[in-house]
Amino acid sequence: GEDVEQSLFLSVREGDSSVINCTYTDSSSTYLYWYKQEPGAGLQLLTYIFSNMDMKQDQRLTVLLNKKDKHLSLRIADTQTGDSAIYFCAENAGNNRKLIWGLGTSLAVNP
Amino acid sequence: GAVVSQHPSWVICKSGTSVKIECRSLDFQATTMFWYRQFPKQSLMLMATSNEGSKATYEQGVEKDKFLINHASLTLSTLTVTSAHPEDSSFYICSAGDLSLPQHFGDGTRLSIL
Numbered sequence: 396g397e398d399v400e401q402s403l404f405l406s407v408r409e410g411d412s413s414v415i416n417c418t419y420t421d422s423s424s425t426y427l428y429w430y431k432q433e434p435g436a437g438l439q440l441l442t443y444i445f446s447n448m449d450m451k452q453d454q455r456l457t458v459l460l461n462k463k464d465k466h467l468s469l470r471i472a473d474t475q476t477g478d479s480a481i482y483f484c485a486e487n488a489g490n491n492r493k494l495i496w497g498l499g500t501s502l503a504v505n506p
Numbered sequence: 507g508a509v510v511s512q513h514p515s516w517v518i519c520k521s522g523t524s525v526k527i528e529c530r531s532l533d534f535q536a537t538t539m540f541w542y543r544q545f546p547k548q549s550l551m552l553m554a555t556s557n558e559g560s561k562a563t564y565e566q567g568v569e570k571d572k573f574l575i576n577h578a579s580l581t582l583s584t585l586t587v588t589s590a591h592p593e594d595s596s597f598y599i600c601s602a603g604d605l606s607l608p609q610h611f612g613d614g615t616r617l618s619i620l
Contacts, residue, residue: 426608428608428609430611435616436613436614437512437599437611437612437613437614438550438599438601438611439611440608440609440610440611443608483549483550493540493552493555494540494552494601494609496549496550497549498548498549499549
């Protein structure tokens, strides 16, 4: 079945770049997403990428997609303490818009 | 951008009562909304897909008589936790998106059953 995997924890120093990785199994996915969740809050859509794209850049965020390896990454440039949160990777499964979720990567930014 | 509003944000009630949570799409119409449950330090668990004008589709293991979903309009879906017990305490989140938008999420409802 469909599956999304991501590392559970990442720690970086303020000002460094963060790279959060995700692998997925459903080759028919058309959209892949990155969501951010701060403690006690809902989910915030950070960015998404169409499966026919290799890269998408939005200010400090860069998404890279390797469709052959089914690998998605999110790079946050100049990471700030406000970026500390859990980052979820998700893919859509078919046309019913149901999302398949990773377990989330907890990003800790140290001053 | 798309906005999804969820209400209430936090509710505490006694065991045995029923609790209704609302999910509204504020600036777009959503034929489909999704209800998730999230336990502490865990990922989201999809509970059900709410379909406007028809019955919800529940995921395996989710009791449809326990978690009643109504999607009576293109901008509102409700989740009612019936006869809630302490094990139903959790963070419930809804999402919505039309065909041209990715899913946007409400801020979640923290439910605490005493």
